[in-house]
Amino acid sequence: MYQVIGTGKSRAMRVLWMLEELGQPYEHVAVNPHSEGVRPFNPAGKVPVLVVDGTPITDSTAILTYLADKHGALTHPAGSLDRARQDSLTQFVLDEFDAALWLAARHSFVLPEEMRLAAIKNTLRWEFERSQRTLVHRIAEGGFLMGDRMTVPDIILAHCLTWALTARFPITEHRLTDYLQMMRARPAYLRATAR
Template identity: 65%
Template sequence: MYTLIGNVRSRAMRVLWTLEELGVPYEHVDAPPRSEAVTRISPAGKVPVLVVDGVPITDSVAIMTFLADRHGALTFPAGTIDRARQDSLTHLILDEVDATLWSAAKHSFVLPEDLRLPQIKDSLRWEFARAEAHLVSRMAEDGPFLMGETMTIADILFAHCGGWAINAKFEITQPRLREHIAMMRDRPAFKRALARG
Protein backbone atom coordinates (compact mmCIF):
# COMPACT_ATOMS: atom_id res chain seq x y z
CA MET A 1 0.00 0.00 0.00
CA TYR A 2 1.26 3.43 -0.94
CA THR A 3 0.34 6.78 0.59
CA LEU A 4 0.47 9.73 -1.76
CA ILE A 5 0.44 13.21 -0.28
CA GLY A 6 -0.43 16.17 -2.50
CA ASN A 7 -3.39 17.70 -4.28
CA VAL A 8 -4.48 17.39 -7.91
CA ARG A 9 -3.64 21.04 -8.60
CA SER A 10 0.03 20.18 -8.18
CA ARG A 11 2.54 17.77 -9.69
CA ALA A 12 0.93 15.13 -7.45
CA MET A 13 -1.62 14.74 -10.25
CA ARG A 14 1.06 13.00 -12.35
CA VAL A 15 1.63 10.44 -9.64
CA LEU A 16 -2.10 9.94 -9.00
CA TRP A 17 -2.52 9.29 -12.71
CA THR A 18 0.39 6.85 -12.73
CA LEU A 19 -1.07 4.96 -9.75
CA GLU A 20 -4.46 4.78 -11.48
CA GLU A 21 -2.89 3.51 -14.73
CA LEU A 22 -1.02 0.85 -12.75
CA GLY A 23 -4.17 -0.16 -10.91
CA VAL A 24 -2.41 -0.54 -7.56
CA PRO A 25 -4.01 0.28 -4.18
CA TYR A 26 -3.04 3.52 -2.53
CA GLU A 27 -4.21 6.06 0.00
CA HIS A 28 -4.42 9.68 -1.07
CA VAL A 29 -3.92 12.56 1.36
CA ASP A 30 -5.23 15.68 -0.39
CA ALA A 31 -2.82 18.24 1.07
CA PRO A 32 -1.37 21.46 -0.37
CA PRO A 33 2.36 22.25 -0.43
CA ARG A 34 3.93 23.33 2.86
CA SER A 35 0.92 22.12 4.88
CA GLU A 36 1.48 20.29 8.14
CA ALA A 37 0.53 16.98 6.51
CA VAL A 38 3.43 17.46 4.09
CA THR A 39 6.11 19.06 6.28
CA ARG A 40 5.92 16.38 8.97
CA ILE A 41 6.91 13.84 6.29
CA SER A 42 9.06 16.04 4.06
CA PRO A 43 10.52 19.17 5.68
CA ALA A 44 10.89 21.02 2.35
CA GLY A 45 7.10 21.02 2.12
CA LYS A 46 7.05 20.14 -1.59
CA VAL A 47 4.45 17.83 -3.06
CA PRO A 48 4.07 15.12 -4.12
CA VAL A 49 5.42 12.79 -1.48
CA LEU A 50 4.95 9.04 -1.82
CA VAL A 51 5.36 7.08 1.40
CA VAL A 52 6.52 3.49 0.82
CA ASP A 53 7.10 1.25 3.84
CA GLY A 54 7.45 4.35 6.00
CA VAL A 55 10.02 5.94 3.66
CA PRO A 56 9.12 9.20 1.88
CA ILE A 57 10.04 9.57 -1.79
CA THR A 58 9.84 13.06 -3.28
CA ASP A 59 9.84 14.63 -6.75
CA SER A 60 7.12 13.59 -9.15
CA VAL A 61 9.21 12.03 -11.93
CA ALA A 62 11.39 10.11 -9.46
CA ILE A 63 8.18 8.70 -7.94
CA MET A 64 6.72 7.85 -11.35
CA THR A 65 9.94 6.11 -12.38
CA PHE A 66 10.06 4.14 -9.13
CA LEU A 67 6.45 2.99 -9.53
CA ALA A 68 6.86 2.07 -13.20
CA ASP A 69 10.03 0.09 -12.49
CA ARG A 70 8.56 -1.60 -9.44
CA HIS A 71 5.43 -2.71 -11.27
CA GLY A 72 7.00 -3.38 -14.67
CA ALA A 73 4.58 -1.15 -16.56
CA LEU A 74 4.58 2.29 -18.24
CA THR A 75 8.29 1.87 -18.89
CA PHE A 76 10.87 -0.03 -20.88
CA PRO A 77 13.36 -2.18 -18.94
CA ALA A 78 16.37 -0.39 -17.46
CA GLY A 79 19.53 -0.78 -19.51
CA THR A 80 17.75 -1.05 -22.87
CA ILE A 81 18.04 1.38 -25.77
CA ASP A 82 14.27 1.95 -25.58
CA ARG A 83 14.63 2.92 -21.92
CA ALA A 84 17.41 5.34 -22.81
CA ARG A 85 15.12 6.92 -25.43
CA GLN A 86 12.25 7.03 -22.91
CA ASP A 87 14.47 8.68 -20.29
CA SER A 88 15.72 11.14 -22.89
CA LEU A 89 12.14 12.17 -23.73
CA THR A 90 11.28 12.41 -20.04
CA HIS A 91 14.22 14.72 -19.39
CA LEU A 92 13.45 16.80 -22.48
CA ILE A 93 9.91 17.35 -21.16
CA LEU A 94 11.21 18.23 -17.71
CA ASP A 95 13.96 20.55 -18.95
CA GLU A 96 12.16 22.30 -21.79
CA VAL A 97 8.41 22.06 -21.11
CA ASP A 98 7.89 21.72 -17.38
CA ALA A 99 10.66 24.19 -16.49
CA THR A 100 9.28 26.81 -18.88
CA LEU A 101 5.75 26.47 -17.51
CA TRP A 102 7.03 26.57 -13.93
CA SER A 103 8.91 29.80 -14.68
CA ALA A 104 5.69 31.31 -16.01
CA ALA A 105 3.81 30.18 -12.90
CA LYS A 106 6.45 31.68 -10.62
CA HIS A 107 6.09 35.04 -12.35
CA SER A 108 2.29 34.81 -12.22
CA PHE A 109 1.49 33.81 -8.65
CA VAL A 110 4.33 32.03 -6.84
CA LEU A 111 7.00 34.70 -6.32
CA PRO A 112 6.37 37.73 -4.08
CA GLU A 113 4.62 40.35 -6.20
CA ASP A 114 7.57 42.75 -6.23
CA LEU A 115 9.79 40.02 -7.77
CA ARG A 116 7.41 39.00 -10.57
CA LEU A 117 8.31 40.00 -14.13
CA PRO A 118 5.16 39.68 -16.27
CA GLN A 119 7.10 40.64 -19.43
CA ILE A 120 9.14 37.43 -19.15
CA LYS A 121 6.16 35.45 -20.40
CA ASP A 122 6.78 36.48 -24.02
CA SER A 123 10.21 34.84 -24.01
CA LEU A 124 8.80 31.82 -22.16
CA ARG A 125 6.11 31.37 -24.83
CA TRP A 126 8.87 31.45 -27.46
CA GLU A 127 10.81 28.80 -25.50
CA PHE A 128 7.66 26.69 -25.15
CA ALA A 129 6.98 26.74 -28.91
CA ARG A 130 10.59 25.72 -29.57
CA ALA A 131 10.27 22.88 -27.05
CA GLU A 132 7.10 21.68 -28.80
CA ALA A 133 8.90 21.47 -32.14
CA HIS A 134 11.82 19.68 -30.51
CA LEU A 135 9.50 17.12 -28.89
CA VAL A 136 7.57 16.45 -32.12
CA SER A 137 10.85 15.81 -33.93
CA ARG A 138 11.68 13.13 -31.34
CA MET A 139 8.28 11.40 -31.29
CA ALA A 140 7.93 7.97 -32.84
CA GLU A 141 6.45 8.02 -36.34
CA ASP A 142 3.93 5.28 -35.61
CA GLY A 143 1.58 4.70 -32.73
CA PRO A 144 -0.40 7.05 -30.54
CA PHE A 145 2.23 7.49 -27.80
CA LEU A 146 5.50 9.40 -27.68
CA MET A 147 7.44 6.13 -27.99
CA GLY A 148 5.05 4.60 -30.55
CA GLU A 149 2.79 1.74 -29.51
CA THR A 150 3.90 1.66 -25.86
CA MET A 151 2.61 4.14 -23.30
CA THR A 152 5.24 5.29 -20.79
CA ILE A 153 5.52 7.73 -17.93
CA ALA A 154 6.77 10.28 -20.49
CA ASP A 155 3.24 10.33 -21.95
CA ILE A 156 1.70 11.05 -18.56
CA LEU A 157 4.29 13.73 -17.85
CA PHE A 158 3.76 15.52 -21.16
CA ALA A 159 -0.04 15.31 -21.02
CA HIS A 160 0.02 16.74 -17.50
CA CYS A 161 2.24 19.59 -18.68
CA GLY A 162 -0.09 20.06 -21.65
CA GLY A 163 -3.05 20.62 -19.35
CA TRP A 164 -0.95 23.04 -17.33
CA ALA A 165 -0.03 24.89 -20.55
CA ILE A 166 -3.66 25.18 -21.62
CA ASN A 167 -4.63 26.60 -18.21
CA ALA A 168 -1.72 29.07 -18.38
CA LYS A 169 -2.78 30.15 -21.90
CA PHE A 170 0.34 28.77 -23.56
CA GLU A 171 -0.87 27.74 -27.02
CA ILE A 172 -0.17 24.16 -28.11
CA THR A 173 0.84 24.88 -31.69
CA GLN A 174 1.79 21.36 -32.83
CA PRO A 175 -1.24 19.30 -34.00
CA ARG A 176 0.37 15.97 -32.98
CA LEU A 177 0.86 17.25 -29.46
CA ARG A 178 -2.71 18.59 -29.24
CA GLU A 179 -3.97 15.15 -30.32
CA HIS A 180 -1.71 13.43 -27.80
CA ILE A 181 -2.92 15.59 -24.91
CA ALA A 182 -6.59 15.08 -25.84
CA MET A 183 -6.13 11.31 -26.17
CA MET A 184 -4.30 11.02 -22.85
CA ARG A 185 -6.77 13.20 -20.95
CA ASP A 186 -9.60 11.03 -22.27
CA ARG A 187 -8.19 7.96 -20.52
CA PRO A 188 -10.29 6.56 -17.64
CA ALA A 189 -7.26 6.59 -15.33
CA PHE A 190 -6.82 10.34 -15.89
CA LYS A 191 -10.47 10.96 -15.07
CA ARG A 192 -10.26 8.84 -11.90
CA ALA A 193 -7.14 10.70 -10.78
CA LEU A 194 -8.73 14.08 -11.49
CA ALA A 195 -11.79 13.09 -9.47
CA ARG A 196 -9.52 12.79 -6.41
CA GLY A 197 -9.64 16.59 -6.25
Protein backbone atom coordinates in the same frame (compact mmCIF):
# COMPACT_ATOMS: atom_id res chain seq x y z
CA MET B 1 -0.88 0.58 0.29
CA TYR B 2 0.70 3.73 -1.06
CA GLN B 3 -0.03 7.16 0.33
CA VAL B 4 0.03 10.14 -2.05
CA ILE B 5 0.39 13.57 -0.47
CA GLY B 6 -0.54 16.64 -2.51
CA THR B 7 -3.57 18.09 -4.25
CA GLY B 8 -4.68 16.90 -7.66
CA LYS B 9 -4.05 20.42 -8.95
CA SER B 10 -0.32 19.94 -8.43
CA ARG B 11 2.25 17.53 -9.84
CA ALA B 12 0.68 14.99 -7.48
CA MET B 13 -1.80 14.45 -10.33
CA ARG B 14 0.98 12.63 -12.18
CA VAL B 15 1.35 10.18 -9.31
CA LEU B 16 -2.41 9.66 -8.91
CA TRP B 17 -2.68 8.98 -12.63
CA MET B 18 0.26 6.56 -12.59
CA LEU B 19 -1.26 4.58 -9.71
CA GLU B 20 -4.58 4.42 -11.55
CA GLU B 21 -2.82 3.16 -14.69
CA LEU B 22 -1.07 0.52 -12.58
CA GLY B 23 -4.27 -0.46 -10.78
CA GLN B 24 -2.58 -0.05 -7.40
CA PRO B 25 -4.50 0.88 -4.24
CA TYR B 26 -3.53 4.12 -2.56
CA GLU B 27 -4.66 6.69 -0.05
CA HIS B 28 -4.78 10.28 -1.26
CA VAL B 29 -4.05 13.05 1.24
CA ALA B 30 -5.05 16.18 -0.67
CA VAL B 31 -3.04 18.89 1.08
CA ASN B 32 -1.45 22.04 -0.30
CA PRO B 33 2.30 22.55 -0.64
CA HIS B 34 4.04 23.93 2.44
CA SER B 35 1.17 22.87 4.69
CA GLU B 36 1.52 21.03 7.98
CA GLY B 37 0.37 17.86 6.22
CA VAL B 38 3.45 17.91 3.97
CA ARG B 39 6.36 19.08 6.14
CA PRO B 40 6.72 15.89 8.23
CA PHE B 41 7.35 14.01 4.96
CA ASN B 42 9.23 16.70 3.02
CA PRO B 43 10.84 19.53 5.01
CA ALA B 44 10.91 21.63 1.82
CA GLY B 45 7.11 21.51 1.85
CA LYS B 46 6.91 20.45 -1.79
CA VAL B 47 4.42 17.99 -3.23
CA PRO B 48 3.96 15.33 -4.33
CA VAL B 49 5.23 12.89 -1.76
CA LEU B 50 4.69 9.17 -2.07
CA VAL B 51 4.95 7.32 1.23
CA VAL B 52 6.00 3.69 0.85
CA ASP B 53 6.21 1.58 4.02
CA GLY B 54 6.76 4.75 6.05
CA THR B 55 9.48 6.07 3.71
CA PRO B 56 8.74 9.28 1.77
CA ILE B 57 9.78 9.63 -1.86
CA THR B 58 9.75 13.17 -3.25
CA ASP B 59 9.75 14.61 -6.79
CA SER B 60 7.10 13.45 -9.23
CA THR B 61 9.55 12.07 -11.78
CA ALA B 62 11.43 10.05 -9.16
CA ILE B 63 8.10 8.70 -7.91
CA LEU B 64 6.88 7.76 -11.40
CA THR B 65 10.17 6.05 -12.20
CA TYR B 66 10.11 4.13 -8.91
CA LEU B 67 6.54 2.95 -9.49
CA ALA B 68 7.21 1.99 -13.11
CA ASP B 69 10.32 0.01 -12.17
CA LYS B 70 8.70 -1.62 -9.14
CA HIS B 71 5.63 -2.78 -11.05
CA GLY B 72 7.36 -3.43 -14.39
CA ALA B 73 4.91 -1.28 -16.31
CA LEU B 74 4.92 1.99 -18.28
CA THR B 75 8.66 1.71 -18.71
CA HIS B 76 11.41 -0.08 -20.59
CA PRO B 77 14.03 -2.15 -18.74
CA ALA B 78 16.93 -0.28 -17.15
CA GLY B 79 20.07 -0.57 -19.24
CA SER B 80 18.21 -0.98 -22.53
CA LEU B 81 18.45 1.42 -25.45
CA ASP B 82 14.68 1.92 -25.24
CA ARG B 83 15.10 2.99 -21.61
CA ALA B 84 17.82 5.45 -22.61
CA ARG B 85 15.47 6.93 -25.22
CA GLN B 86 12.63 6.99 -22.70
CA ASP B 87 14.83 8.78 -20.14
CA SER B 88 15.95 11.23 -22.83
CA LEU B 89 12.32 12.08 -23.64
CA THR B 90 11.56 12.43 -19.93
CA GLN B 91 14.41 14.90 -19.51
CA PHE B 92 13.40 16.83 -22.62
CA VAL B 93 9.83 17.24 -21.36
CA LEU B 94 11.06 18.32 -17.93
CA ASP B 95 13.65 20.75 -19.30
CA GLU B 96 11.57 22.27 -22.08
CA PHE B 97 7.94 22.06 -20.93
CA ASP B 98 7.80 21.64 -17.16
CA ALA B 99 10.58 24.16 -16.52
CA ALA B 100 8.96 26.87 -18.67
CA LEU B 101 5.57 26.39 -17.03
CA TRP B 102 7.04 26.36 -13.52
CA LEU B 103 9.08 29.51 -14.17
CA ALA B 104 5.95 31.25 -15.49
CA ALA B 105 4.04 30.16 -12.36
CA ARG B 106 6.81 31.46 -10.12
CA HIS B 107 6.64 34.86 -11.81
CA SER B 108 2.83 34.86 -11.69
CA PHE B 109 2.03 33.96 -8.09
CA VAL B 110 4.77 31.99 -6.30
CA LEU B 111 7.49 34.62 -5.86
CA PRO B 112 6.95 37.72 -3.74
CA GLU B 113 5.35 40.39 -5.92
CA GLU B 114 8.43 42.62 -5.92
CA MET B 115 10.52 39.74 -7.33
CA ARG B 116 8.20 38.88 -10.24
CA LEU B 117 9.06 39.72 -13.85
CA ALA B 118 5.85 39.66 -15.88
CA ALA B 119 7.67 40.16 -19.20
CA ILE B 120 9.50 36.85 -18.84
CA LYS B 121 6.29 35.01 -19.68
CA ASN B 122 6.45 36.17 -23.32
CA THR B 123 9.91 34.61 -23.66
CA LEU B 124 8.73 31.43 -21.97
CA ARG B 125 5.74 31.12 -24.33
CA TRP B 126 8.07 31.54 -27.31
CA GLU B 127 10.37 28.81 -25.93
CA PHE B 128 7.37 26.57 -25.21
CA GLU B 129 6.18 26.85 -28.82
CA ARG B 130 9.69 26.17 -30.15
CA SER B 131 9.97 23.10 -27.91
CA GLN B 132 6.70 21.77 -29.32
CA ARG B 133 8.12 21.95 -32.85
CA THR B 134 11.19 20.01 -31.71
CA LEU B 135 9.20 17.38 -29.83
CA VAL B 136 6.89 16.45 -32.68
CA HIS B 137 9.96 15.28 -34.61
CA ARG B 138 10.92 12.98 -31.73
CA ILE B 139 7.54 11.31 -31.28
CA ALA B 140 7.40 7.77 -32.62
CA GLU B 141 4.52 6.43 -34.70
CA GLY B 142 1.89 4.61 -32.71
CA GLY B 143 0.17 7.20 -30.55
CA PHE B 144 2.52 7.53 -27.57
CA LEU B 145 5.91 9.23 -27.31
CA MET B 146 7.74 5.89 -27.58
CA GLY B 147 5.37 4.34 -30.12
CA ASP B 148 2.53 1.99 -29.29
CA ARG B 149 3.43 1.71 -25.60
CA MET B 150 2.65 4.31 -22.95
CA THR B 151 5.63 5.18 -20.71
CA VAL B 152 6.55 7.57 -17.90
CA PRO B 153 7.24 10.59 -20.15
CA ASP B 154 3.69 10.34 -21.53
CA ILE B 155 2.24 11.08 -18.10
CA ILE B 156 4.60 14.02 -17.60
CA LEU B 157 3.96 15.47 -21.07
CA ALA B 158 0.18 15.15 -20.84
CA HIS B 159 0.25 16.79 -17.42
CA CYS B 160 2.40 19.64 -18.77
CA LEU B 161 0.15 20.17 -21.77
CA THR B 162 -2.90 20.31 -19.49
CA TRP B 163 -1.05 22.78 -17.27
CA ALA B 164 -0.19 24.81 -20.38
CA LEU B 165 -3.86 25.24 -21.23
CA THR B 166 -4.54 26.56 -17.72
CA ALA B 167 -1.52 28.88 -17.90
CA ARG B 168 -2.56 30.16 -21.35
CA PHE B 169 0.47 28.72 -23.08
CA PRO B 170 -0.83 27.80 -26.56
CA ILE B 171 -0.44 24.29 -27.88
CA THR B 172 0.46 25.11 -31.47
CA GLU B 173 1.22 21.65 -32.84
CA HIS B 174 -1.88 19.73 -33.96
CA ARG B 175 -0.17 16.42 -33.25
CA LEU B 176 0.20 17.44 -29.59
CA THR B 177 -3.42 18.63 -29.42
CA ASP B 178 -4.59 15.24 -30.71
CA TYR B 179 -2.17 13.47 -28.35
CA LEU B 180 -3.48 15.39 -25.34
CA GLN B 181 -7.07 14.62 -26.24
CA MET B 182 -6.22 10.91 -26.45
CA MET B 183 -4.35 10.95 -23.13
CA ARG B 184 -7.07 12.81 -21.27
CA ALA B 185 -9.67 10.29 -22.49
CA ARG B 186 -7.88 7.39 -20.78
CA PRO B 187 -10.01 5.79 -18.05
CA ALA B 188 -7.14 5.99 -15.53
CA TYR B 189 -6.76 9.73 -16.19
CA LEU B 190 -10.48 10.26 -15.69
CA ARG B 191 -10.43 8.30 -12.42
CA ALA B 192 -7.45 10.32 -11.16
CA THR B 193 -9.05 13.67 -12.03
CA ALA B 194 -12.29 12.64 -10.33
CA ARG B 195 -10.52 12.45 -6.95
